[in-house]
Amino acid sequence: MYFMNLTNLFSLFLLSFVVLVRGKPLSLSPRDVYVPPVLYPHTGTVWKINNHHNVTWDNSDPPVNITNKIGRIMLRKGSLTTPLILADNFDILLGRIEVMVPWVLEGSDYQVVLFGDSGNFSPLFTITS
Ligand SMILES: *[C@@H]1O[C@H](CO)[C@@H](O)[C@H](O)[C@H]1NC(C)=O
Ligand SMILES: *[C@@H]1O[C@H](CO)[C@@H](O)[C@H](O)[C@H]1NC(C)=O
Numbered sequence: 001m002y003f004m005n006l007t008n009l010f011s012l013f014l015l016s017f018v019v020l021v022r023g024k025p026l027s028l029s030p031r032d033v034y035v036p037p038v039l040y041p042h043t044g045t046v047w048k049i050n051n052h053h054n055v056t057w058d059n060s061d062p063p064v065n066i067t068n069k070i071g072r073i074m075l076r077k078g079s080l081t082t083p084l085i086l087a088d089n090f091d092i093l094l095g096r097i098e099v100m101v102p103w104v105l106e107g108s109d110y111q112v113v114l115f116g117d118s119g120n121f122s123p124l125f126t127i128t129s
Helices: 002-023
Strands: 038-040 046-048 052-057 070-077 080-091 096-100 107-115 119-121 125-128
Touching: 052 107, 070 096, 080 096
Parallel strands: 046 125
Antiparallel strands: 038 052, 052 096, 070 080, 070 107, 107 119, 107 125
16 A cells, blocks of 8 residues: 555656656757748738638748747737637748638737747738628
């Protein structure tokens, strides 16, 4: 009985160690962190629901060794990033990816977030129906 408890305690210890390690941000050298700025959509852009658009970003100056080359684009409204994924699993070096505007409330406080190593917000733009 005592032995079992000790084993459980040890597993718990191991688990919390894993969680700690995973939760800890990796220390990266700055040149490897690639956060290209979003060029489109920009201020004044109006997207209509269900239309297709190319989100574009500046890929002219990537570091030699990019830590994470896989990109993801999410939609943000107001001060919240929504759970909506517009594009995923693409090469961050492409500089462009086509997305479909999802069926969302109209608003002029939308942004896209481009994730690679980190997240980069576009300027605010509008989605209409
Ligand atoms: C996105 O860019 C690709 C490549 O230039 C082009 O073929 C496609 O038509 C563009 N899509 C839109 C919605 O403009
Ligand atoms: C990039 O990675 C390669 C292979 O790991 C390494 O030899 C090289 O020094 C790295 N270059 C930079 C600029 O970090």
